Amino acid sequence: MKLTINNKEYNIKFGYKACVKSKILSRLAKIGQATEGADNAESLSAIEDMMAFVPDLLLVGLQKNHSDEFGYDLDTSNGYDDMRDKVFDLMSTYIDDEDGDCVELFQNLQDELLQNGFLKQMFSQEVQKAQKSK
Numbered sequence: 001m002k003l004t005i006n007n008k009e010y011n012i013k014f015g016y017k018a019c020v021k022s023k024i025l026s027r028l029a030k031i032g033q034a035t036e037g038a039d040n041a042e043s044l045s046a047i048e049d050m051m052a053f054v055p056d057l058l059l060v061g062l063q064k065n066h067s068d069e070f071g072y073d074l075d076t077s078n079g080y081d082d083m084r085d086k087v088f089d090l091m092s093t094y095i096d097d098e099d100g101d102c103v104e105l106f107q108n109l110q111d112e113l114l115q116n117g118f119l120k121q122m123f124s125q126e127v128q129k130a131q132k133s134k
Contacts, residue, residue: 001061001096001109001111003058003105004109004128005090005093005094005100006090006093006097006098009025010062010134011053011065011066012058012061012065012109013061013064013112014060014061014064014112014113014119015063015064017059017063017074018060018061018063018074018100019113020066021037021075022056022060022074023055024056024060024113025052025119025126026126026129026130027053027056028053028057028066028110028113028126029126029127029130030130030131031046031049031050032127032130033052033130034046035126035129039117047103050102050103050106051102054091054102054106054127055084055087055088055090055091055108055111056084056087057106057109057110058087058090058091058105058109059084059087059114061109061112061113062087065073070083070086071083080110092103101106104114
């Protein structure tokens with residue numbers, strides 16, 4: 001997936017280590033479950049949760065090809081907060097200055113994440129776990 005923000009192209013690729021260490025699949029499954037069957041107040045809360053999650057999802061997707069600019073220690077999470085803030089700034093530019101759509105970006109990132117075979121199977125398992133715990 002390619003994403004252009006501020007005339008810079010980012011090649012988003014979800015690597016195995018970044019996905020596993022960040023627990024991004026279980027978090028994505030929970031976001032998906034929160035939006036299903038929610039009433040209006042719950043739906044707004046779920047949308048806010050999704051909007052807060054998109055920078056985390058994008059940050060994980062930037063680790064494979066853009067760790068020079070957005071990298072943090074995946075084992076200790078050292079530098080994570082600084083890089084997350086940097087991605088929030090990037091998201092602000094995307095949404096405010098380039099009329100980007102946060103929900104569409106979320107869907108595109110989710111699609112990219114789930115197109116990889118091993119991630120698709122792992123995500124399906126996490127969704128089933130989330131449904132059972134609900």
